[in-house]
Amino acid sequence: xxxxxxxxxxxxxxxxxxxxxxxxxxxxxxxxxxxxxxxxxxxxxxxxxxxxxxxxxxxxxxxxxxxxxxxxxxxxxxxxxxxxxxxxxxxxxxxxxxxxxxxxxxxxxxxxxxxxxxxxxxxxxxxxxxxxxxxxxxxxxxxxxxxxxxxxxxxxxxxxxxxxxxxxxxxxxxxxxxxxxxxxxxxxxxxxxxxxxxxxxxxxxxxxxxxxxxxxxxxxxxxxxxxxxxxxxxxxxxxxxxxxxxxxxxxxxxxxx
Amino acid sequence: xxxxxxxxxxxxxxxxxxxxxxxxxxxxxxxxxxxxxxxxxxxxxxxxxxxxxxxxxxxxxxxxxxxxxxxxxxxxxxxxxxxxxxxxxxxxxxxxxxxxxxxxxxxxxxxxxxxxxxxxxxxxxxxxxxxxxxxxxxxxxxxxxxxxxxxxxxxxxxxxxxxxxxxxxxxxxxxxxxxxxxxxxxxxxxxxxxxxxxxxxxxxxxxxxxxxxxxxxxxxxxxxxxxxxxxxxxxxxxxxxxxxxxxxxxxxxxxxxxxxxxxxxxxxxxxxxxxxxxxxxxxxxxxxxxxxxxxxxxxxxxxxxxxxxxx
Amino acid sequence: xxxxxxxxxxxxxxxxxxxxxxxxxxxxxxxxxxxxxxxxxxxxxxxxxxxxxxxxxxxxxxxxxxxxxxxxxxxxxxxxxxxxxxxxxxxxxxxxxxxxxxxxxxxxxxxxxxxxxxxxxxxxxxxxxxxxxxxxxxxxxxxxxxxxxxxxxxxxxxxxxxxxxxxxxxxxxxxxxxxxxxxxxxxxxxxxxxxxxxxxxxxxxxxxxxxxxxxxxxxxxxxxxxxxxxxxxxxxxxxxxxxxxxxxxxxxxxxx
Numbered sequence: 162x163x164x165x166x167x168x169x170x171x172x173x174x175x176x177x178x179x180x181x182x183x184x185x186x187x188x189x190x191x192x193x194x195x196x197x198x199x200x201x202x203x204x205x206x207x208x209x210x211x212x213x214x215x216x217x218x219x220x221x222x223x224x225x226x227x228x229x230x231x232x233x234x235x236x237x238x239x240x241x242x243x244x245x246x247x248x249x250x251x252x253x254x255x256x257x258x259x260x261x262x263x264x265x266x267x268x269x270x271x272x273x274x275x276x277x278x279x280x281x282x283x284x285x286x287x288x289x290x291x292x293x294x295x296x297x298x299x300x301x302x303x304x305x306x307x308x309x310x311x312x313x314x315x316x317x318x319x320x321x322x323x324x325x326x327x328x329x330x331x332x333x334x335x336x337x338x339x340x341x342x343x344x345x346x347x348x349x350x351x352x353x354x355x356x357x358x359x360x361x362x363x364x365x366x367x368x369x370x371x372x373x374x375x376x377x378x379x380x381x382x383x384x385x386x387x388x389x390x391x392x393x394x395x396x397x398x399x400x401x402x403x404x405x406x407x408x409x410x411x412x413x414x415x416x417x418x
Numbered sequence: 419x420x421x422x423x424x425x426x427x428x429x430x431x432x433x434x435x436x437x438x439x440x441x442x443x444x445x446x447x448x449x450x451x452x453x454x455x456x457x458x459x460x461x462x463x464x465x466x467x468x469x470x471x472x473x474x475x476x477x478x479x480x481x482x483x484x485x486x487x488x489x490x491x492x493x494x495x496x497x498x499x500x501x502x503x504x505x506x507x508x509x510x511x512x513x514x515x516x517x518x519x520x521x522x523x524x525x526x527x528x529x530x531x532x533x534x535x536x537x538x539x540x541x542x543x544x545x546x547x548x549x550x551x552x553x554x555x556x557x558x559x560x561x562x563x564x565x566x567x568x569x570x571x572x573x574x575x576x577x578x579x580x581x582x583x584x585x586x587x588x589x590x591x592x593x594x595x596x597x598x599x600x601x602x603x604x605x606x607x608x609x610x611x612x613x614x615x616x617x618x619x620x621x622x623x624x625x626x627x628x629x630x631x632x633x634x635x636x637x638x639x640x641x642x643x644x645x646x647x648x649x650x651x652x653x654x655x656x657x658x659x660x661x662x663x664x665x666x667x668x669x670x671x672x673x674x675x676x677x678x679x680x681x682x683x684x685x686x687x688x689x690x691x692x693x694x695x696x697x698x699x700x701x702x703x704x705x706x707x708x709x710x711x712x713x714x715x716x717x718x719x720x721x722x723x724x725x726x727x728x729x
Numbered sequence: 730x731x732x733x734x735x736x737x738x739x740x741x742x743x744x745x746x747x748x749x750x751x752x753x754x755x756x757x758x759x760x761x762x763x764x765x766x767x768x769x770x771x772x773x774x775x776x777x778x779x780x781x782x783x784x785x786x787x788x789x790x791x792x793x794x795x796x797x798x799x800x801x802x803x804x805x806x807x808x809x810x811x812x813x814x815x816x817x818x819x820x821x822x823x824x825x826x827x828x829x830x831x832x833x834x835x836x837x838x839x840x841x842x843x844x845x846x847x848x849x850x851x852x853x854x855x856x857x858x859x860x861x862x863x864x865x866x867x868x869x870x871x872x873x874x875x876x877x878x879x880x881x882x883x884x885x886x887x888x889x890x891x892x893x894x895x896x897x898x899x900x901x902x903x904x905x906x907x908x909x910x911x912x913x914x915x916x917x918x919x920x921x922x923x924x925x926x927x928x929x930x931x932x933x934x935x936x937x938x939x940x941x942x943x944x945x946x947x948x949x950x951x952x953x954x955x956x957x958x959x960x961x962x963x964x965x966x967x968x969x970x971x972x973x974x975x976x977x978x979x980x981x982x983x984x985x
Contacts, residue, residue, distance in 0.1 A: 183902075188905050191905070191906045198918045198922060201917075202917045203779050206776060206778065211776065332754070333757035336761045340764040343764060344767065344768060349768055350772065356774075466978075473824075473825055474825075475825065475978055476977070476978055495827040498827035499827045508822050509822070510822055514743045519742060520739070523739045526736075527827065527828055529731070529732075
């Protein structure tokens with residue numbers, strides 16, 4: 162079998178182990194319940210509409226934006242940081258395949274399973290809480306956008322892991338990264354709700370491609386060019402990840418392992 | 419006076435598959451104070467489970483036990499003040515701190531005064547030849563050094579019984595040898611009862627005076643080590659690599675177990691022929707490239723126990 | 730007591746051994762908390778007052794939550810690890826000591842990043858909580874009660890591992906759920922969810938009710954808070970004690 166496909170499948174298998182998936186989907190369920198309550202209250206205080214989002218729109222937005230986050234491996238930056246630190250990556254660099262490619266394939270495999278779990282839950286919960294999605298065309302675009310968002314996020318985390326190495330504390334690096342997505346990626350609030358200067362800055366950064374894009378499409382805004390921009394950012398992030406890892410390889414050769 | 423008394427002790431675990439495993443089955447034994455006992459068996463035989471019940475970590479399913487007059491699972495704290503426990507694979511010491519810092523904490527936990535604690539740290543530091551290690555962070559110690567510091571930690575409150583669970587696991591030969599000597603020295607100087615589990619045959623020969631063998635949760639052998647040596651540990655294994663094909667090997671008391679062109683695996687009956695004799699003869703008569711002497715694996719000893727009729 | 734104090738000192742020394750990491754984690758946690766403050770400012774700026782909650786009251790809630798979490802997860806860092814420690818058989822070493830295992834475990838580990846929370850909460854309260862002597866006293870009482878409820882709840886959830894097996898996954902979920910739910914005002918929720926937040930996942934007692942106490946003191950709120958703190962600490966202790974009889978020292982899982 163193709164090594165990347167094999168890594169993808171083994172990533173899927175690992176995630177299907179019941180414990181992990183249940184905790185993830187349970188976590189996601191809590192988030193949906195919380196945001197359904199928060200936005201229900203907030204919409205009632207604002208005549209049912211904020212910045213073009215109604216209650217159904219905003220809940221579907223949150224469902225997609227959160228799903229893209231929950232589907233990624235929360236400890237990955239930590240794991241990569243550890244693997245760089247303890248020399249696992251150094252050994253992997255000796256294999257005749259792309260380290261980043263192999264790692265990404267495995268992580269995407271795991272993420273796809275978690276994505277399926279969270280989407281299934283959203284499909285049950287959100288219609289009951291807020292009604293059907295505002296636009297089926299939007300849903301059609303949101304699904305590939307979710308996968309792109311996850312891939313983009315995973316690639317960016319590999320690039321960010323370089324910083325984890327520099328901070329010597331991968332957990333801290335993960336916290337910072339996560340907070341960038343929370344605010345500038347539009348995970349907590351759609352970018353339209355941020356002050357103009359902030360949302361303008363957010364649109365120039367890659368984080369919106371990991372959360373806002375699928376949320377926006379799911380909320381009923383049929384904006385296909387978002388997908389194109391996501392692909393662009395994905396290419397850039399994979400490039401950055403490859404750069405970080407090959408600099409690791411150069412370092413390895415310089416110090417002789 | 420008896421240090422340990424165990425009566426029909428049984429412990430079963432329920433596996434996630436709902437299957438019930440009896441790790442320890444109706445074990446009965448007693449240990450005198452001051453004894454050095456090796457409690458041995460292959461992996462999964464029930465050694466650790468027994469030791470964990472006797473130290474109060476696990477509750478047994480049925481049966482009774484007393485250690486120094488305490489029922490371990492009911493009087494765990496009182497017992498803990500009177501016994502020392504050393505697990506080969508779990509640390510008492512704080513990884514980021516120095517042994518000395520951990521000892522100070524243990525002093526507070528056992529309610530020792532500062533003078534008393536310092537006196538004991540000095541005493542065990544010299545007895546176990548470890549005093550120089552006490553101010554180095556544990557993360558920077560080798561396993562052998564760490565184990566000596568761990569042993570000091572489990573002795574600070576002057577326990578009357580010392581439980582050692584696989585203490586030599588992972589140590590290199592020199593460190594193992596040293597550790598065994600220290601245990602014997604401790605027993606002889608302080609009269610501490612030693613209860614040692616292991617699956618290493620040398621641990622029995624060099625530390626214990628009495629040996630109990632446990633297999634599949636049951637005691638299958640209980641006798642003096644000297645008796646066991648004569649009846650069960652009569653053989654040593656020898657691996658020899660010759661520089662040129664030796665042809666047939668014909669030495670009294672030596673049996674060829676396996677051979678290839680140049681490599682031979684021999685079994686030596688040490689009652690019939692001493693190892694020294696066999697070595698001399700081999701080196702005299704053949705061109706030997708490399709040679710090593712090994713203990714028979716525990717599994718072999720156990721199968722011999724089953725072959726030997728019970729007294 | 731001397732033993733516990735000494736254990737606690739060792740835990741600080743242990744966390745302090747890697748100074749650089751200690752400070753990194755502390756600073757990063759402060760940034761993390763600041764992002765949440767920013768979020769709430771943006772939220773209420775755009776949405777306006779919601780069910781009696783505005784920026785000011787929300788920041789009060791957040792100050793209490795970070796203080797309580799700092800204590801429950803930072804100072805008693807093992808509270809949320811009870812399930813994992815029990816499942817992996819990591820309690821052996823503790824059980825060979827003549828100490829109460831639960832108290833020893835709680836004193837045994839400090840988490841520097843959550844100590845960042847513990848620093849952030851009081852500072853936020855001082856800056857945005859309108860501190861008067863009376864409010865400061867209520868803030869301390871409220872945060873402590875919240876911390877005790879959270880600690881007791883985490884121990885109870887972790888102790889379930891000793892009954893149902895696993896490595897504390899359900900405790901991990903309970904921990905995350907409690908923290909997320911406590912991050913939002915209780916008045917945003919209604920119906921069954923609201924009932925659950927006072928019972929199964931006691932998030933209301935961790936943040937909203939203490940905030941209520943600081944803002945508008947009544948004896949009833951005080952009694953409710955103290956009662957919940959007593960209940961959840963007893964629940965945690967009882968479940969842990971019962972569970973320890975079934976402690977298997979990791980044997981079940983290594984043999985499976």
